């Protein structure tokens with residue numbers, strides 16, 4: 001999931017739905033000193049646990065929705081994101097909510113930024129294609145359960 005990312009170009013990263021932080025740790029390992037990672041989760045318990053589990057000055061953990069990503073970045077004086085990684089369960093989100101999150105994602109992502117998502121189902125694919133340009137996809141058999149991987153960027157402006 002993280003292999004296609006050029007970490008030398010990532011100054012601002014965002015993670016949607018970090019949960020227990022499996023990807024959060026992996027992203028921080030790859031990020032440069034001075035880069036920032038804004039992790040947004042609606043779950044109060046996940047937010048508390050993540051804040052106490054990772055003491056890294058590059059990490060900002062926010063309790064909120066991915067649908068407000070642009071506001072969360074602006075409130076912290078952070079620019080558009082070079083990378084947005086999503087762990088959100090798009091297949092269980094309300095259709096309007098999923099659409100709004102993808103629209104917000106396109107506006108919060110830098111022109112050459114990358115959106116990356118892993119999903120058990122393919123519901124996200126048409127959403128990506130409506131708001132972004134799909135760069136690459138894959139299917140990871142070795143994950144339990146296996147999952148679909150997507151990488152996308154903004155259409156040319």
Ligand SMILES: C[S@@+](CC[C@H](N)C(=O)[O-])C[C@H]1O[C@@H](n2cnc3c(N)ncnc32)[C@H](O)[C@@H]1O
Nearest residue numbers: 017018019020021022040041042043065066087
């Ligand atoms: C499948 S879990 C992610 C697992 C996590 N990435 C991991 O590797 O442990 C989905 C996460 O998305 C969060 N979530 C659901 N809807 C959200 C939303 N609208 N904005 C931000 N986080 C959300 C949930 O609280 C949960 O932590």
